[in-house]
Amino acid sequence: MQEGKILGYRRINRDLLRGVFENPVKYWAIVLFLGLVVLFAVGAAGFMVNRGIGVTGLNRPVFWGFLITNFVFWIGISHAGVMLSAILRLSKAEWRRPATRAAEVLTIFSLMTAVLMPFIHTGRPWRLMYWVFPYDFSRGIWPDIRSPLVWDPSAVNTYLLSSILFVFIALVPDLAVIRDRSSGIRRIAYSVLSLGWRGTPRQWKLQAIAGILLSALILPVFVSVHSIVSWDFGMAVSVNSWHSTIFAPYFVIGAVHSGVSGVVTVMIFMRWLFGWEEYVRREHIDALGRLLIVIAIAWFYFFAMEFLFGIYGQEGDELATRSLQIFGHPWGWLFLTFIITAFFFPVPLWLFRNVRRSFLWMTITTISVNVGMWLERFIIIVPGLARKQIFTQSWYTYAPSPIEIMIVAGTFALVLMLFLLFAKVFPLIPIFDIKEGQILTDEIKVGRRRVPAVIREE
Amino acid sequence: MATHSVLALYSNAEYAAEAGEALDNAGFSKEDYEFLTDTPYPEGALGERHSSHRLYVFPFVGALIGLTAAILLTSGTQLAYPLVTGGKPILSIPPMAIITYEGTMLGAILFTVIGIIFESRLPTTKKHIYDDRITEGLIGVVVDCDDNTVDRAEQILTQAGAEEVRREAA
Numbered sequence: 001m002q003e004g005k006i007l008g009y010r011r012i013n014r015d016l017l018r019g020v021f022e023n024p025v026k027y028w029a030i031v032l033f034l035g036l037v038v039l040f041a042v043g044a045a046g047f048m049v050n051r052g053i054g055v056t057g058l059n060r061p062v063f064w065g066f067l068i069t070n071f072v073f074w075i076g077i078s079h080a081g082v083m084l085s086a087i088l089r090l091s092k093a094e095w096r097r098p099a100t101r102a103a104e105v106l107t108i109f110s111l112m113t114a115v116l117m118p119f120i121h122t123g124r125p126w127r128l129m130y131w132v133f134p135y136d137f138s139r140g141i142w143p144d145i146r147s148p149l150v151w152d153p154s155a156v157n158t159y160l161l162s163s164i165l166f167v168f169i170a171l172v173p174d175l176a177v178i179r180d181r182s183s184g185i186r187r188i189a190y191s192v193l194s195l196g197w198r199g200t201p202r203q204w205k206l207q208a209i210a211g212i213l214l215s216a217l218i219l220p221v222f223v224s225v226h227s228i229v230s231w232d233f234g235m236a237v238s239v240n241s242w243h244s245t246i247f248a249p250y251f252v253i254g255a256v257h258s259g260v261s262g263v264v265t266v267m268i269f270m271r272w273l274f275g276w277e278e279y280v281r282r283e284h285i286d287a288l289g290r291l292l293i294v295i296a297i298a299w300f301y302f303f304a305m306e307f308l309f310g311i312y313g314q315e316g317d318e319l320a321t322r323s324l325q326i327f328g329h330p331w332g333w334l335f336l337t338f339i340i341t342a343f344f345f346p347v348p349l350w351l352f353r354n355v356r357r358s359f360l361w362m363t364i365t366t367i368s369v370n371v372g373m374w375l376e377r378f379i380i381i382v383p384g385l386a387r388k389q390i391f392t393q394s395w396y397t398y399a400p401s402p403i404e405i406m407i408v409a410g411t412f413a414l415v416l417m418l419f420l421l422f423a424k425v426f427p428l429i430p431i432f433d434i435k436e437g438q439i440l441t442d443e444i445k446v447g448r449r450r451v452p453a454v455i456r457e458e
Numbered sequence: 459m460a461t462h463s464v465l466a467l468y469s470n471a472e473y474a475a476e477a478g479e480a481l482d483n484a485g486f487s488k489e490d491y492e493f494l495t496d497t498p499y500p501e502g503a504l505g506e507r508h509s510s511h512r513l514y515v516f517p518f519v520g521a522l523i524g525l526t527a528a529i530l531l532t533s534g535t536q537l538a539y540p541l542v543t544g545g546k547p548i549l550s551i552p553p554m555a556i557i558t559y560e561g562t563m564l565g566a567i568l569f570t571v572i573g574i575i576f577e578s579r580l581p582t583t584k585k586h587i588y589d590d591r592i593t594e595g596l597i598g599v600v601v602d603c604d605d606n607t608v609d610r611a612e613q614i615l616t617q618a619g620a621e622e623v624r625r626e627a628a
Binding site: 008009010013143144145146147148150151154155158161162165168169172173176177180181195196197198199200201202203204205206207208209210213214217218220221224228432435436439440 | 492493494495496497498499500501504506507509511513514517535536539541543546550553556557559560561563564566567568570571574575577578579580581582583584586588590592593594595
């Protein structure tokens with residue numbers, strides 16, 4: 001599994017700080033393009049605020065559409081990060097080293113983007129203040145403080161804050177590396193951020209414990225977040241297809257499936273953009289590909305069970321909704337696309353070593369997974385709502401408006417743009433982790449072969 | 459009372475560990491010197507002193523504070539807005555449980571982070587002797603010494619194969 005060369009510390013510093021100290025034209029060209037897309041999305045959101053949510057495709061009874069689908073999708077992507085980083089740290093997987101920070105940073109920016117979605121979806125985001133800070137009853141404002149929708153911000157914000165702190169703690173030694181290569185105001189800024197880090201054995205010992213302890217503490221939060229997102233649906237009184245008892249774990253494993261795929265896509269993109277061929281290697285995407293096979297199969301099992309539990313009760317309304325999801329127009333086509341792109345296209349391909357070790361194929365298959373997983377959330381949310389409900393008494397369907405499409409496209413650009421801007425200020429691959437890997441790498445002679453090996457401290 | 463800090467830079471861990479041993483043999487206490495590295499070495503690789511910490515207390519304290527704060531917040535809010543919904547009790551446990559769980563975890567994580575920073579003796583505003591080349595792979599050995607021992611310390615560090623030795627007033 002160890003295919004990397006032994007690189008000098010100076011070389012590692014230079015390579016991994018390329019994003020911080022160099023200004024490649026393609027970097028700024030991409031940031032500029034993404035910025036323009038974000039600007040269009042901001043314009044679309046502004047138009048919606050100005051005209052009201054009538055400019056979206058939302059209607060009675062489909063009150064949740066593209067934006068809430070996108071919220072669930074980005075929450076899902078955010079699960080890659082800390083889950084991947086935490087589990088790989090706890091299991092001391094050697095190939096975690098180049099992947100952990102990118103995964104954690106992806107968590108932060110996708111969570112921030114996810115939080116934006118319900119705000120924009122309200123149409124009048126500032127009115128959320130009345131709900132968050134209810135100031136009197138005399139105006140007839142009686143917020144339901146026991147609503148499951150209150151759980152969401154508490155879980156998401158706990159996860160966001162925890163992830164930011166997790167990333168910061170692991171960044172401190174690398175900030176010292178940037179500090180030592182900087183001058184002037186930049187040096188002062190990084191000196192403050194690195195908190196006066198010197199790299200004493202005590203500081204390193206606590207850094208190692210921090211990685212494991214924080215991983216162990218964040219994992220239960222990570223599980224709770226998507227469980228609670230599933231309860232946004234599960235707690236709704238009347239919508240068919242939202243009440244499967246395994247909704248929470250089904251959402252969590254789906255989030256991991258899309259999230260880990262997202263990390264692979266982003267890692268390959270970083271490798272191309274910053275020339276990190278020595279750091280993001282075929283062995284890494286191969287290992288992630290193997291992990292993805294397991295995750296995808298687990299996800300498919302939950303998907304099948306969720307469906308089975310739905311139809312097992314033989315309730316007419318539930319059967320009709322499931323039938324709408326699979327055979328109704330346009331849901332049938334979307335369902336077919338979803339199941340192929342999320343599972344039947346990528347997973348059989350991942351079984352081949354050549355595919356797992358191909359950057360092109362891994363990019364295609366992981367993007368395919370996320371196309372499928374976005375559609376999965378759409379198919380969960382909209383067909384259930386489109387049918388007549390107890391309280392709405394009407395049937396309708398839903399088609400997104402150009403405004404919603406622009407906002408959703410803008411969120412993809414936003415996450416990638418924030419990711420790249422982060423890379424301009426902080427290293428996206430943990431420098432000290434890579435250096436530690438170099439210290440612990442050796443070659444051992446077994447019979448007539450010299451085998452690359454990694455020493456692991458217990 | 460240390461009046462000088464001496465910094466020696468070594469090209470590899472072996473030399474740095476030997477410098478530490480030489481300082482031990484010359485009668486310097488392990489409290490008097492410190493290693494500075496750019497990457498975590500396996501514990502004891504440099505022969506450094508064992509340092510204890512109380513980091514594991516922090517998450518428990520944080521969890522307790524988070525739990526208490528979350529219970530007060532959720533019960534206080536429900537009592538402040540006594541709206542009966544569907545004949546359910548004002549102080550309803552299930553919605554409280556979720557927020558309480560998140561509050562507990564948030565408290566534990568916040569205090570862990572505070573604990574990591576505190577136990578790492580960070581942030582520090584005191585100017586310590588340091589060299590930027592440490593983050594390029596050189597290993598630093600810093601010795602705190604007084605007027606009587608500073609020359610001896612420099613000599614020991616040089617003999618151990620230091621690439622460079624310099625001193626500053628502590």
